[in-house]
Amino acid sequence: MxxxxxxxxxxxxxxxxxxxxxxxxxxxxxxxxxxxxxxxxxxxxxxxxxxxxxxxxxxxxxxxxxxxxxxxxxxxxxxxxxxxxxxxxxxxxxxxxxxxxxxxxxxxxxxxxxxxxxxxxxxxxxxxxxxxxxxxxxxxxxxxxxxxxxxxxxxxxxxxxxxxAPVRPFRYDVDDLSVQPQRFFVTELVREAAFERLGQELPYSLAVEVDEFREGSDPLYIRATLYTERESQKRMVIGKQGRTIRALGSDARRKIEEFLGQRVYLDLWVKTLAKWRSKPHAVARFGFREEIGGQI
Ligand SMILES: Nc1nc2c(ncn2[C@@H]2O[C@H](COP(=O)(O)OP(=O)(O)OP(=O)(O)O)[C@@H](O)[C@H]2O)c(=O)[nH]1
Ligand SMILES: [Mg+2]
Structure with a gap:
């Protein structure tokens, strides 16, 4: 060998x-x-x-x-x-x-x-x-x-x-494709749909969090929240009679279904978390716990 x-x-x-x-x-x-x-x-x-x-x-x-x-x-x-x-x-x-x-x-x-x-x-x-x-x-x-x-x-x-590459044993199983959880990829795919659907600055003010990922259900039930920095942005993400968030959700669902290889019911919510991009707790919560460490 x-x-x-x-x-x-x-x-x-x-x-x-x-x-x-x-x-x-x-x-x-x-x-x-x-x-x-x-x-x-x-x-x-x-x-x-x-x-x-x-x-x-x-x-x-x-x-x-x-x-x-x-x-x-x-x-x-x-x-x-x-x-x-x-x-x-x-x-x-x-x-x-x-x-x-x-x-x-x-x-x-x-x-x-x-x-x-x-x-x-x-x-x-x-x-x-x-x-x-x-x-x-x-x-x-x-x-x-x-x-x-x-x-x-x-x-x-x-x-x-x-x-x-140094000669040393593999660190992961040969079938592993990533070390990050499925929930992480779900948030990224929702963000990708947001980049495609929303105007210039809006996607930058968004964070996505998966609140529920119901294993074993068919379709797989996923509930996620999109956080905006201001109420006015929240209104834009939702759109007239909810049209924008519905279209965004349907794009995101297709992407997630392709990624996971199974049917998905995606339940999206929109909330405001004022100026979250400047707040240590929020930045830590949305993926940067280690980097923020000492600041909270
Ligand atoms: N024509 C062409 N476009 C490409 C190619 N590779 C990437 N792009 C496009 O370049 C743009 C940026 O690609 P990304 O892969 O998101 O770039 P990135 O460096 O990860 O960007 P950040 O994460 O924002 O720093 C997208 O529109 C891609 O489709 C390529 O080989 N050919
Ligand atoms: Mg990139």
């Missing part, structure tokens, strides 16, 4: 560069929420990819940005903590266009970055052939052009991860 390899690989980069799409493409199934709006990912999403002798814990991070409020500070803290723990870093930047800034400038809180870095150039379908062959800013960092949309360029990237 060949030796097993296990490694944690973090997927980092600025907002909207295609991190979550890459996680889904590598996993061969949808785990992470994807949106054309930036800053969609909040808590890191974890995928466990086991191929032959190698198990990779892939961590799809929130985009690295300068935080302006508590939720963003917690998101950044979570992202940086995973980079510290990682065995290797996949640094994403769109292909074509501008060269990526050095990773160090995106994470100044780390005095040095010692892990191997792969420069992943995303969305290759969006740039012409001539622009693909631009000179590389860091010849010492291997570059991998990928297209999550067309699933191209993935195998060499996985092979690079394998070659840098």
């Amino acid at each position: 060949t030796d097993q390899r296990f490694a944690t690989a973090v997927i980092v980069g600025k907002p909207n560069v295609g991190k979550s799409s890459l996680l889904n493409a590598l996993m061969g199934q949808k785990l992470a929420l994807v949106s054309d709006k930036p800053q969609a990912t909040r808590a890191p999403v974890i995928g466990i990819l086991t191929t032959n002798d190698t198990q990779l814990m892939l961590v799809d991070e929130p985009g690295l940005l300068d935080p302006t409020y508590l939720l963003q500070r917690a998101m950044r803290a979570a992202a940086v903590a995973w980079v510290r723990r990682a065995d290797m870093i996949l640094y994403l930047h769109p292909a074509g266009g501008s060269n990526p800034p050095p990773l160090k400038t995106l994470i100044p809180e780390l005095s040095e970055i010692t892990q191997p870095i792969a420069m992943v150039r995303t969305k290759t379908d969006r740039c012409g052939k001539s622009r693909k062959s631009r000179s590389r800013p860091r010849p010492d960092v291997p570059e991998f052009p990928v297209c999550a949309e067309r699933l191209t360029g993935l195998a060499p990237l996985v092979e690079w991860c394998r070659s840098h």
